[in-house]
Amino acid sequence: MKSRPRILAASSAGVVLLGLGLTACGGGGDEKTADGAGFEAAVGKVVNPSDKKGGTLRMAISSDIESTDPGDMYYAWSTNYVRLYSRMLLTYASKPGDEGRKPSPDLAEGLGVPSADKKTWTYKLRRGMKYEDGTEIKAKDIKYAVARTFDRAVLRHGPSYFSNVLDAKGYKGPYKDKNLDNFKGVETPDDYTVVFKLKDPFTEFNELVNFSGQTAPVPQDKDKGERYGLHPISSGPYKWEKDYQPGKGGTLVPNSNWDQSTDTNRKQLPARIETIAGLNAEELDNQLLKGQIHVDLAGSGVQDNARKSILTDPKLKAQADNPPGGFHWYNPIDMKVVPNLECRKAMVWAADRDAMWRAYGGDVGGEIATSIMPPDVEGREKGTDYYTKAEKGYKGNVEEAKKSLAACGKPQGFETTMIYREDRPKEKGVAIALQQSLARVNIKLNLKGFPANTYTSDQAGSPSFMQKNNVGIGTFGWLSDWPTGYGYLWALSDKAAILPSGNVNIAQIDDPQINEAWKKSYTTVDAAERAKLYNMIDDRLRSQAAYMPNVYAKSLLFRPSTLNNVFFHKGFGMYNYSTLGVTQ
Amino acid sequence: MTAPIEVTGSETQAQPDAVLEGIEGKAIQGRSLGQIAWLRLKRDKVALAGGIIVILLILMAIFAPLVVKLLGHPPNEFHQDLIDPTLGGPTSSLGGMNGDFLLGLEPGNGRDLFSRIVYGARVSLLVGFMATLVAVVIGTVLGVVAGYFGGWVDWVIARLMDIFLAFPLLMFSIAVVGVLPDKWLGLEGNGLRMAILIFIIGFFSWPYIGRIVRGQTISLREREFVDAARSMGARSPYILFREILPNLVAPILVYSTLLIPTNILFEAALSFLGVGISPPTPAWGSMLTDAIRTYQIAPYFVVIPGMAIFITVMAFNLFGDGLRDALDPRSNR
Numbered sequence: 001m002k003s004r005p006r007i008l009a010a011s012s013a014g015v016v017l018l019g020l021g022l023t024a025c026g027g028g029g030d031e032k033t034a035d036g037a038g039f040e041a042a043v044g045k046v047v048n049p050s051d052k053k054g055g056t057l058r059m060a061i062s063s064d065i066e067s068t069d070p071g072d073m074y075y076a077w078s079t080n081y082v083r084l085y086s087r088m089l090l091t092y093a094s095k096p097g098d099e100g101r102k103p104s105p106d107l108a109e110g111l112g113v114p115s116a117d118k119k120t121w122t123y124k125l126r127r128g129m130k131y132e133d134g135t136e137i138k139a140k141d142i143k144y145a146v147a148r149t150f151d152r153a154v155l156r157h158g159p160s161y162f163s164n165v166l167d168a169k170g171y172k173g174p175y176k177d178k179n180l181d182n183f184k185g186v187e188t189p190d191d192y193t194v195v196f197k198l199k200d201p202f203t204e205f206n207e208l209v210n211f212s213g214q215t216a217p218v219p220q221d222k223d224k225g226e227r228y229g230l231h232p233i234s235s236g237p238y239k240w241e242k243d244y245q246p247g248k249g250g251t252l253v254p255n256s257n258w259d260q261s262t263d264t265n266r267k268q269l270p271a272r273i274e275t276i277a278g279l280n281a282e283e284l285d286n287q288l289l290k291g292q293i294h295v296d297l298a299g300s301g302v303q304d305n306a307r308k309s310i311l312t313d314p315k316l317k318a319q320a321d322n323p324p325g326g327f328h329w330y331n332p333i334d335m336k337v338v339p340n341l342e343c344r345k346a347m348v349w350a351a352d353r354d355a356m357w358r359a360y361g362g363d364v365g366g367e368i369a370t371s372i373m374p375p376d377v378e379g380r381e382k383g384t385d386y387y388t389k390a391e392k393g394y395k396g397n398v399e400e401a402k403k404s405l406a407a408c409g410k411p412q413g414f415e416t417t418m419i420y421r422e423d424r425p426k427e428k429g430v431a432i433a434l435q436q437s438l439a440r441v442n443i444k445l446n447l448k449g450f451p452a453n454t455y456t457s458d459q460a461g462s463p464s465f466m467q468k469n470n471v472g473i474g475t476f477g478w479l480s481d482w483p484t485g486y487g488y489l490w491a492l493s494d495k496a497a498i499l500p501s502g503n504v505n506i507a508q509i510d511d512p513q514i515n516e517a518w519k520k521s522y523t524t525v526d527a528a529e530r531a532k533l534y535n536m537i538d539d540r541l542r543s544q545a546a547y548m549p550n551v552y553a554k555s556l557l558f559r560p561s562t563l564n565n566v567f568f569h570k571g572f573g574m575y576n577y578s579t580l581g582v583t584q
Numbered sequence: 585m586t587a588p589i590e591v592t593g594s595e596t597q598a599q600p601d602a603v604l605e606g607i608e609g610k611a612i613q614g615r616s617l618g619q620i621a622w623l624r625l626k627r628d629k630v631a632l633a634g635g636i637i638v639i640l641l642i643l644m645a646i647f648a649p650l651v652v653k654l655l656g657h658p659p660n661e662f663h664q665d666l667i668d669p670t671l672g673g674p675t676s677s678l679g680g681m682n683g684d685f686l687l688g689l690e691p692g693n694g695r696d697l698f699s700r701i702v703y704g705a706r707v708s709l710l711v712g713f714m715a716t717l718v719a720v721v722i723g724t725v726l727g728v729v730a731g732y733f734g735g736w737v738d739w740v741i742a743r744l745m746d747i748f749l750a751f752p753l754l755m756f757s758i759a760v761v762g763v764l765p766d767k768w769l770g771l772e773g774n775g776l777r778m779a780i781l782i783f784i785i786g787f788f789s790w791p792y793i794g795r796i797v798r799g800q801t802i803s804l805r806e807r808e809f810v811d812a813a814r815s816m817g818a819r820s821p822y823i824l825f826r827e828i829l830p831n832l833v834a835p836i837l838v839y840s841t842l843l844i845p846t847n848i849l850f851e852a853a854l855s856f857l858g859v860g861i862s863p864p865t866p867a868w869g870s871m872l873t874d875a876i877r878t879y880q881i882a883p884y885f886v887v888i889p890g891m892a893i894f895i896t897v898m899a900f901n902l903f904g905d906g907l908r909d910a911l912d913p914r915s916n917r
Contacts, residue, residue, distance in 0.1 A: 358669050447862050
């Protein structure tokens, strides 16, 4: 990996010129060392700013990519990655610090403009935006992209906000109903205007549009349903060279029909971007530390071995960052499988929070969680502990757990299955810690691991799977879709969020108080008032023992010294991928 | 160059051995084949050592709870007070090895490695033995039938063996264990997984035994004593079970002993790949997988289950080789 002497320099200013193809890069060389810019250097500012073109950027992931279809993805890193080949109406600003959490116009000229009643949101498209084949992007393509998310039998992984908030009158999606005019949730009065019609007033619609790839335009005649993801039509700086090969990967090459001057959030620096899927996690870390791979796509940090290398080697540590990733790794308890509150309480009481925190890597891995919403969410309160103590060294309370079990009518304990993502050793560690600590009160957990790329759709995300297999508890992590209580909590707590696949309300909580609070929040205009409602919901989720808090994640991220324009993006909770370059 | 290799076989050696024993001043007495074999085995120190290790391993597996009670801690008990929370390794040197934790601590959870190795022997040996039993039963029955009856029966069974030998077993087992239901045929959890492992490994390794049995049967069925029995009116079942099978005990015993370590390795490979026994039940293969994830934090952790597998397989192989030399399946009298 080692650094050839380079004339690159760290920008002394915390801001980089990302926009409008401005290529002049930060000037004066200051304290940058031979390797890396220092521990935590990419948090809050850009490391190695450069507009040097060329080279091959190599990205890898240890599981498979859930889907390369912009409308069919939900992992934070997927929506980060998709920006390389797709543009959306709005997208996160590619900026370090809090700026990166804000929506910014992408294909749209500006943010959406709501009507007075907040039920109609209008976006104006930029003119002259093109697909990779040179045809112009029209409003109807965005309407179509939104319409296809209504068919969850075809697009199973993505978020389901649009089908919940849009006033589509029972529309079933374009695969069952080919005539797009029957979709009334989005209207296109002309080729450059997109109007969203909502069922109920909703104040955070720009944030909703912003966070996912679901407004990336899809030409109806090119859509192949589930197979579209293998070769999505590009509107971004890169396009697919050949089809994406599930389980193997694919290559992105520059798209000559993308125009830097219209795009402030992306760059087109590397000559090729290679993505390798299914690389063993240890091997991935090895290659990352050697600089043979530039980016670990999953963005959740290195494994145990690499962690030791990085923390004990100052040279490597200077190329690492350890920011709060925005994730909360919690444990949903399925309320349909464990219906009795006292039984769920017993599970929480018995849980060894210290061991669960250690499974994530102690202080480097994160902070013991109190509320379900992580600290980053606007207006979030710390909350009180229910049936547990959020502190290091807390090993669970066996006495209380036994009392709850007795109250549940099962003093002899019970048995249920716990699932986790097999390719994530930390989640397996949490599962083993829970299994061991719950065994003290004769709650027997049978552990079963599944691959990450099917976990959110077919196992944890499938209520019928959970019930059929008696899965009472699982591991899960959630990053707010956007940094408000709604963006974090809605998908995991509203009754309306329960889906047959890709479900995030894994606890299957259907609580009248919570459902009522959500309804109330839509019409509450004052943000502080809304935050109160969100905190109430958070409190209720824990007092109902529907979600067991675990750890607010901190990721140990590594950036090889050859990687340019690296910064930690708060919206995605990892490095931003759309502006990266390489020195080779 | 034209001499058949068999000439140097121990049929010629066996007699001088027996004769020499007699000359050493003791009363000459008749010895059964078993006695001769035992004498030879006793003289083969390496095989004997292998045999002793095998016996010790079996005793260790059977009395695992007692051994652990005396020398260790419960295999699933966490000892995180001895672990550094950030780096995940034991805070003390040598991986936490001391009088209390004989083989040190597992990184992360701080479980007692000694206890986990002792309990892990149960899985390895049980799967190794039972799978071999399955293979031997199927292999012997089909091998004898094929060898004795010949003709189309032989052809069908021989081709079946070819198919089984060519089967991509590893991939098949991963697929089968992956789609396993939680409950099946009255079994559940690890009991079910263990049963499936035994069945798969056994069911696909029978051709190794089957081929040898078949070959032996073909040569035996032409022997005079079989002809004699047949001419006196014995029926096929009688000839198979009373005349031929007793002569096959030696080779079957030898090849079973050599098949056991192969099966132990296969089980270890499967649990290494994550399709073996579910956590927290310790198995050597899955311990290796965990160890590789932490090889920089706790290098000793890779060595310990690796050595356990190595010693077990080695002991069985040495014992099996010695047994073969002692019994010499080629001198079927």
